[in-house]
Amino acid sequence: MSDLALQPTQASEDVHAAGHDDHGSHDDHGLVHATSTGLSNNKLGMWLFLGSECLLFGGLISTYMLYRGRHSANLGPDQIYDIPFTSVSSFVLLMSSLTMVLAVTSAQRRDERRMNLWLTITALLGATFVGGQVYEFTSFYHEGLGFTTSLFGSSFYTLTGFHGVHVTVGIIMLMALVGINKRGRIPGDRAEVVELVGLYWHFVDIIWILIFTLVYLIPS
Amino acid sequence: MTIIERPSLTPVVAGSGVSVGVKPSQAYGSLRRPVSSTGWRSWVFTVDHKKLGIMYGAVAMFFFLVGGVEALLIRAQLAGPNGTVLSAGLYNEMFTMHATTMVFLFVMPMAAGFANYLVPLQIGARDVAFPRMNAFGFWCFLFGGIFLNTSWVLGGAADGGWFMYQPNANALFSPSHGIDFWGLGLQITGIASLTGALNLIVTILNMRAPGMKLMKMPIFTWMILVVQFLLVFAIPVITVALFLLMFQRAFGATFFDVGAGADPLLWQHLFWIFGHPEVYILVLPSFGIVSEVLPVFSRKPLFGYRFVVFSGAAIGFTGWGVWAHHMFASGLGPVSVAVFSMSTMLIAIPTGVKIVNWTLTLWGGKLWFTTAMMFAIGLIVEFTIGGLSGVTHAVAPSDTQQTDTYYIVAHFHYVIFGGAVLGIFSGFYYWWPKIFGKRLSEKIGKWNFWVTIIGMNLTFGPMHIIGLQGQPRRMMNWTEARAGEGFFNLGFWNRVSSSGAFILACGVGLFLINVIVTTRKAEKAPLDPWDARSLEWMTSSPPKEHNFDSIPVVHSLDEFFHRKYEENHETGELTKVATAEEVLADLEAHADAHIHMPSPSYWPIVLALALPIMGYGIIFSRILIVVGGLLVLLSMFAWTLEPSVADDTDYDPPGDPRADDGGPTKELATHV
Numbered sequence: 031m032s033d034l035a036l037q038p039t040q041a042s043e044d045v046h047a048a049g050h051d052d053h054g055s056h057d058d059h060g061l062v063h064a065t066s067t068g069l070s071n072n073k074l075g076m077w078l079f080l081g082s083e084c085l086l087f088g089g090l091i092s093t094y095m096l097y098r099g100r101h102s103a104n105l106g107p108d109q110i111y112d113i114p115f116t117s118v119s120s121f122v123l124l125m126s127s128l129t130m131v132l133a134v135t136s137a138q139r140r141d142e143r144r145m146n147l148w149l150t151i152t153a154l155l156g157a158t159f160v161g162g163q164v165y166e167f168t169s170f171y172h173e174g175l176g177f178t179t180s181l182f183g184s185s186f187y188t189l190t191g192f193h194g195v196h197v198t199v200g201i202i203m204l205m206a207l208v209g210i211n212k213r214g215r216i217p218g219d220r221a222e223v224v225e226l227v228g229l230y231w232h233f234v235d236i237i238w239i240l241i242f243t244l245v246y247l248i249p250s
Numbered sequence: 251m252t253i254i255e256r257p258s259l260t261p262v263v264a265g266s267g268v269s270v271g272v273k274p275s276q277a278y279g280s281l282r283r284p285v286s287s288t289g290w291r292s293w294v295f296t297v298d299h300k301k302l303g304i305m306y307g308a309v310a311m312f313f314f315l316v317g318g319v320e321a322l323l324i325r326a327q328l329a330g331p332n333g334t335v336l337s338a339g340l341y342n343e344m345f346t347m348h349a350t351t352m353v354f355l356f357v358m359p360m361a362a363g364f365a366n367y368l369v370p371l372q373i374g375a376r377d378v379a380f381p382r383m384n385a386f387g388f389w390c391f392l393f394g395g396i397f398l399n400t401s402w403v404l405g406g407a408a409d410g411g412w413f414m415y416q417p418n419a420n421a422l423f424s425p426s427h428g429i430d431f432w433g434l435g436l437q438i439t440g441i442a443s444l445t446g447a448l449n450l451i452v453t454i455l456n457m458r459a460p461g462m463k464l465m466k467m468p469i470f471t472w473m474i475l476v477v478q479f480l481l482v483f484a485i486p487v488i489t490v491a492l493f494l495l496m497f498q499r500a501f502g503a504t505f506f507d508v509g510a511g512a513d514p515l516l517w518q519h520l521f522w523i524f525g526h527p528e529v530y531i532l533v534l535p536s537f538g539i540v541s542e543v544l545p546v547f548s549r550k551p552l553f554g555y556r557f558v559v560f561s562g563a564a565i566g567f568t569g570w571g572v573w574a575h576h577m578f579a580s581g582l583g584p585v586s587v588a589v590f591s592m593s594t595m596l597i598a599i600p601t602g603v604k605i606v607n608w609t610l611t612l613w614g615g616k617l618w619f620t621t622a623m624m625f626a627i628g629l630i631v632e633f634t635i636g637g638l639s640g641v642t643h644a645v646a647p648s649d650t651q652q653t654d655t656y657y658i659v660a661h662f663h664y665v666i667f668g669g670a671v672l673g674i675f676s677g678f679y680y681w682w683p684k685i686f687g688k689r690l691s692e693k694i695g696k697w698n699f700w701v702t703i704i705g706m707n708l709t710f711g712p713m714h715i716i717g718l719q720g721q722p723r724r725m726m727n728w729t730e731a732r733a734g735e736g737f738f739n740l741g742f743w744n745r746v747s748s749s750g751a752f753i754l755a756c757g758v759g760l761f762l763i764n765v766i767v768t769t770r771k772a773e774k775a776p777l778d779p780w781d782a783r784s785l786e787w788m789t790s791s792p793p794k795e796h797n798f799d800s801i802p803v804v805h806s807l808d809e810f811f812h813r814k815y816e817e818n819h820e821t822g823e824l825t826k827v828a829t830a831e832e833v834l835a836d837l838e839a840h841a842d843a844h845i846h847m848p849s850p851s852y853w854p855i856v857l858a859l860a861l862p863i864m865g866y867g868i869i870f871s872r873i874l875i876v877v878g879g880l881l882v883l884l885s886m887f888a889w890t891l892e893p894s895v896a897d898d899t900d901y902d903p904p905g906d907p908r909a910d911d912g913g914p915t916k917e918l919a920t921h922v
């Protein structure tokens with residue numbers, strides 16, 4: 031979870047150099063992205079980080095798949111999941127990817143007002159999803175499935191909880207973007223910063239599609 | 251690439267290194283940046299890859315000594331029958347912390363130190379891609395290491411073995427907080443490794459000097475690149491395992507509780523999916539070091555550069571498909587065992603390719619037996635022994651016999667000490683004049699080498715015999731009655747091994763003496779003491795803060811060598827066309843006028859400090875979690891708002907020192 035702490039870091043680190051390409055400290059600095067690969071440092075860093083995250087979720091999903099069948103007779107995946115409810119909240123999260131795309135486009139067009147609007151809507155949709163997850167966890171808990179009730183319970187809450195934390199961190203980054211942007215304080219290339227947060231957001235959505243399919247849709 | 255403006259038109263520097271006219275930023279009120287370029291602040295808030303590299307090295311060296319003392323206590327316990335030096339509980343803590351310290355707090359960060367210092371220099375860059383993240387990584391390593399070791403005084407250290415097998419590491423069998431400290435501490439150092447890896451990959455891929463294609467990169471940089479990819483994908487796997495462990499011990503989950511129907515092999519799989527790549531994470535940097543050292547002291551290019559690169563990459567890939575060879579005795583089933591047995595034999599091939607390449611580099615060369623060279627040759631010999639005993643583990647039936655015996659201990663010490671550590675020492679002797687401007691004494695160096703080599707073979711060699719005779723590892727006692735007779739008497743070989751350990755300690759002590767003696771003597775090393783080949787030698791020693799006055803354009807592998815020597819294409823004879831001083835003077839004559847260096851920052855260290863606070867919170871008091879969490883949020887926002895490079899008025903590093911002593915004036919660009 032602390033891995034996530036690095037997001038804003040990466041987003042802010044290199045942008046200054048890109049913004050001041052007239053200093054010529056590097057021979058090839060006059061180009062927009064004066065790197066050996068042509069990809070900006072921030073973006074390359076973000077892609078690598080997301081690659082690393084794939085293995086984090088890979089490990090958690092494997093754990094869940096191993097333990098999904100280990101539960102008492104009446105508190106297993108087939109009895110407890112409310113597929114229609116989770117489908118709706120999954121749909122909400124998917125829609126937030128769409129609004130994120132719109133935010134990135136607005137940022138690239140330097141349309142600040144729309145950018146702030148779409149970022150806020152994305153954050154709200156994300157918050158709706160997290161709210162749904164909190165509701166889901168509470169109702170499971172009331173049905174008797176605690177974190178330590180069974181191996182199924184532990185691995186379910188761990189996997190979906192980790193995803194929920196990722197979404198929450200994403201929401202914090204979105205809100206921070208809006209807040210900082212209103213005070214004109216995003217250092218460097220603003221469109222790229224928004225794009226980086228967007229990459230992270232889409233990644234979290236894709237992971238959810240995977241989790242939704244493997245955890246909820248495939249009967250145990 | 252992200253760099254601070256250097257005021258070259260009007261030098262603001264009065265004396266050496268004391269900066270005058272520095273204006274702290276007023277822009278962020280209480281969040282103004284640190285500006286000191288001297289004193290302890292210039293180290294604590296630095297983002298300079300060279301200072302961070304030195305700090306990585308110094309702290310890793312300290313932990314090497316800590317781990318060494320732990321090893322000596324273990325060997326003292328086993329030096330005689332019915333040893334009474336340590337209690338059974340303390341003995342468990344000792345071998346657990348010895349391994350943990352050596353792997354996570356010595357070899358890995360030492361390699362990170364070499365990489366941090368050398369990679370930007372070798373690729374002709376002025377710093378890494380994310381300088382503040384680099385500083386953050388170092389502080390995570392330091393604080394994580396300290397956090398881990400405070401467990402000694404806070405109820406006892408971890409005692410489950412460095413692999414922390416489950417369910418043995420459950421609270422039921424290990425009620426102290428040691429394993430909690432272990433898990434959380436490794437999470438924190440894991441963040442150091444992960445951020446470091448992301449940073450170095452981006453640096454290597456994106457910030458090479460013009461003309462430096464991937465296949466013209468120095469071989470050390472190549473091996474570091476492979477290692478960073480291994481880290482990026484291995485660290486998250488151990489992260490998952492450590493989280494599951496934490497949830498189990500702190501929050502009552504039952505992931506590894508066999509009584510609750512759990513599968514203890516889950517831990518073993520997760521641990522070794524990380525653990526086997528980890529072996530390559532430990533040794534590949536040293537392979538890179540000796541691949542630099544051997545050509546220089548053989549006066550020949552590295553034999554089969556491409557083969558060394560590709561075999562390194564091949565090790566990086568196949569390293570992911572062999573983890574279950576650590577689990578042959580766990581009842582995986584015949585098919586898995588056969589598959590992993592085969593894949594393990596296959597991975598010996600690229601490793602063998604490297605050894606062949608090194609040997610052929612030596613072949614026909616004009617060998618110069620410096621201490622660095624001797625350690626490098628020592629690595630080839632000792633690592634080969636470890637590699638061969640490794641192949642005997644690939645044969646599953648033989649491995650089943652050897653599992654959990656001292657034979658395994660012998661094997662991995664030949665790999666890690668004979669591979670990683672000898673390479674690190676070779677690197678010390680080779681790059682010391684680059685980093686500190688002075689050569690380590692060759693005379694003490696030779697003693698350092700021979701005592702270390704004799705010590706290591708006496709320590710670890712007998713373990714083969716002890717192990718094949720059936721002495722289990724992690725056993726705290728042996729008795730005369732069951733020691734056997736004649737050549738295979740366990741008691742005799744245990745005594746040899748223990749005396750060897752103390753000889754080995756003397757070898758390491760000689761290195762420390764060498765460092766002190768060298769630091770005290772005034773004599774400076776020449777600019778290019780070894781007639782080296784790669785870019786890091788194409789700058790002053792120690793390098794300036796911005797590494798290169800002008801970024802060199804690279805035309806060939808071994809660029810520096812080719813600027814010094816011209817080859818006659820018919821006879822293959824080399825003629826010296828320029829000295830190192832002339833090459834450097836040429837670079838300095840075309841110095842860049844405006845060099846931007848990244849500014850120091852408070853936030854990396856503050857953010858890193860928040861993590862152990864949260865760690866103590868998880869173990870002792872939930873309120874500290876909140877405190878740490880708030881500190882994380884605060885420092886992340888401050889970090890985000892702070893540009894990586896201060897505005898020109900914010901921070902001016904000392905001007906070009908050559909401007910004071912009337913050195914050659916240089917062309918200045920017109921824009922300021």
Ligand SMILES: [Cu+2]
Pocket residue numbers: 525526529572573575576
């Ligand atoms: Cu292995």
